[in-house]
Amino acid sequence: MNPTACLLVIGNEILSGRTQDVNVQYIARRLSETGITLSEVRIIPDIRAVIVRTVTEARAAYDNVFTTGGIGPTHDDITSACVAESFGVPWVHHAETFRLLEAHFAPGEFNAARQRMATMPQGAVPIRNSVSVAPGFSMGNVHVMAGVPRIMRAMFEEVLPTLPHGTPVxxxxxxxxxxxxxxxxxxxxxxxxxxxxxxxxxxxxxxxxxxxxxxxxxxxxxxxxxxxxxxxxxxxxxxxxxxxxxxxxxxx
Amino acid sequence: MNPTACLLVIGNEILSGRTQDVNVQYIARRLSETGITLSEVRIIPDIRAVIVRTVTEARAAYDNVFTTGGIGPTHDDITSACVAESFGVPWVHHAETFRLLEAHFAPGEFNAARQRMATMPQGAVPIRNSVSVAPGFSMGNVHVMAGVPRIMRAMFEEVLPTLPHGTPVxxxxxxxxxxxxxxxxxxxxxxxxxxxxxxxxxxxxxxxxxxxxxxxxxxxxxxxxxxxxxxxxxxxxxxxxxxxxxxxxxxx
Incomplete structure (x- = not known):
């Protein structure tokens, strides 16, 4: 049996119809080619209680959970804090990522909002990538990625080879x-x-x-x-x- | 508070990445315009136990449930029978739909497979439409539609005006x-x-x-x-x- 995966698409912009999702098909194809079974996709809104509950259910039910969306610097980017809450760990500055982002911005520009992008569940492992300075992260079996398709793809292609996989379909x-x-x-x-x-x-x-x-x-x-x-x-x-x-x- | 809705996209072809879904955005937009809140979308495979469980959860949690996919005549079209199982009612020929389909096909062509398309949960109300002879149906708060976008749209536009709705967004x-x-x-x-x-x-x-x-x-x-x-x-x-x-x- 191939390992299983669930994809959580987090974002009001998909549920309102403003944005046509294109991440599902990309992830679905790549998982299929790699021998990981995409068992379910759930598209959910930017609501803290809903995200926490859904992440908690999904990480218990599937071998891998991928999330897209909600990891930028603005008030509606709450995925990272929700994953920390799901795991019951503090949401803290990741020292190495903090330094990396600090070095990227001009003096005075690394404000509180941008520091949020260096904040992760305690114990998370950053998913660095070639497209964005701000990384995604893996926390246990939950892989947290950006919603912007080209950034999502760069993050996904970093994390995919590190996962146990089965027989390609x-x-x-x-x-x-x-x-x-x-x-x-x-x-x-x-x-x-x-x-x-x-x-x-x-x-x-x-x-x-x-x-x-x-x-x-x-x-x-x-x-x-x-x-x-x-x-x-x-x-x-x-x-x-x-x-x-x-x-x-x-x-x- | 506007009424809530959940959309269940049923189909292996979306989860394998073969097909790019376009129904989510259409339904999301129209619900938003009509004052019904799309709270969640779940994309699930053509597996009986999964469909039954998900329909049962969704119809308890939301005011309206829409499903797309799995209502054709072939062996992988199991949505209709699963909805009957979720409601605990028999899956039976709908007399009026049976006559309608029988009249549509040439003598000898209305075979067992095609008769499946006239089979619905007992008590279901057909969703007739201008595009396909085979209807969708509403069973309680669950609205079962085709996956093919132009047929789905025709069914959706039939059922939408009949639903309680709130204030447009x-x-x-x-x-x-x-x-x-x-x-x-x-x-x-x-x-x-x-x-x-x-x-x-x-x-x-x-x-x-x-x-x-x-x-x-x-x-x-x-x-x-x-x-x-x-x-x-x-x-x-x-x-x-x-x-x-x-x-x-x-x-x-």
Whole structure:
């Protein structure tokens, strides 16, 4: 069994619809490639009690917890203090990070707000990165990252290689234009039952106003079984009288 | 207090990173405009026990629960049966929907898989819509919708006007290029403390490789207080020696 992960997206700007999240897909793909199962994503607001409760639940339930958002210098950046509260440890200046940030700013500019970015749960390990001077941090199995996508990615790529991981997920897809889900459901279920360790997904698409089709995706950690299941899917498409195409269709 | 809502995005394709979700932002915006508070989004896999448990938790915790995904005819479409299990009611053919679908398909084509789309928790009310013949449904405070964005939207717009709603959220934003969060955190927090009912968010942006800035967003259900807080934010930007621009910047 691969290790599990939960992602907590912390930020009112996602829940209000102001911002289109793009971090979920990036993290989801990279975890999948690395052999860590993303079991759940929770998008929660900048409310102290909610963040503390959710972090506490998630770190008990999953091998890894990632958070994005809420680690800047302003009053709405409360993730770091909430993680300290979840672990029941003080929220304190991290000496090395403090010095690093102090050296970065011009004299007089390293104010109280910026010093917050050097404040972490006691015992946290900074996640330094090439994009931002202010680091994220890991506290136990909780990995706290920025919400800004390019900073998040830099932090994530630092921490990912340090985590225990399992077998990467491989996938193969076949698609068929003109074929409808309702016509293939029964034979597809038979294939799924024959390959219980493989996750077979059925995703309808439309090419244009009139042309529809379906993409059938086999994935799992056993590459040989993925391949065998995909072959069975291809043969099923042909048996139903449609032309199987490998890969994913260009979708509208 | 506005009514609350939770959105459950059900689908392995989001958690594997195959698909970029676009439903969250649409639903988040529309709820905000309508005066329903989106309190949480949970993205969960196509696993029966997980769906049942999450639906049960969410419908007890929030006024409204929306789900997207998992209501098609294939074996991985298990949302509807899971909602029945969560409510402890049988999963049965809905007579009117059954007739409607039967009439839609050519003789012999309304097979067992397609009949699943006419199967709902006992007592559910179908959400008919202009895009798909197969409806979503409402069961108590749980509103079950398709995952395909254009079908989801059609279902959502049918059900939204039928729900109790509160005061729409209004917002006003000011931004300033060249201004950094670290330089405004203290005066911004003072404004936040002065307007406790207004949610003031600080969102850094970059215009290009060198130019940075910050967008300060005030929102809430009290339009007059939103306006007053936004004026205070504008004056603060000017006091710090930067030029305040209304609205949101073009971001890179």
């Amino acid at each position: 491989t996938s193969r897809a076949w698609h068929a234009t003109g074929l409808y889900e309702g016509a293939l459901a029964a034979p597809l279920e038979a294939i799924q039952n024959h390959y219980p360790t493989i996750d077979i997904g059925s995703y309808p698409y439309r090419l244009d106003e009139t042309q529809r089709g379906v993409c059938l995706l086999c994935k799992g950690t056993d590459a040989q079984a993925v391949s065998a299941a995909a072959t069975a899917v291809r043969d099923m498409i042909a048996r139903l009288g449609f032309e199987p195409y490998e890969g994913e269709p260009a979708k509208s | 209004t917002s006003r934003a000011w931004h300033a290029t060249g201004l950094y969060e670290g330089a405004l955190a203290a005066p911004l927090e003072a404004i936040q403390n002065h307007y406790p009912t207004i949610d003031i968010g600080s969102y850094p942006y970059r215009l290009d490789e060198t130019q940075r800035g910050v967008c300060l967003l005030c929102k809430g259900t009290d339009a007059q207080a939103v306006s007053a807080a936004a004026t205070a934010v504008r004056d603060m930007i000017a006091r710090l020696g930067f030029e305040p621009y209304e609205g949101e910047p073009a971001k890179s």
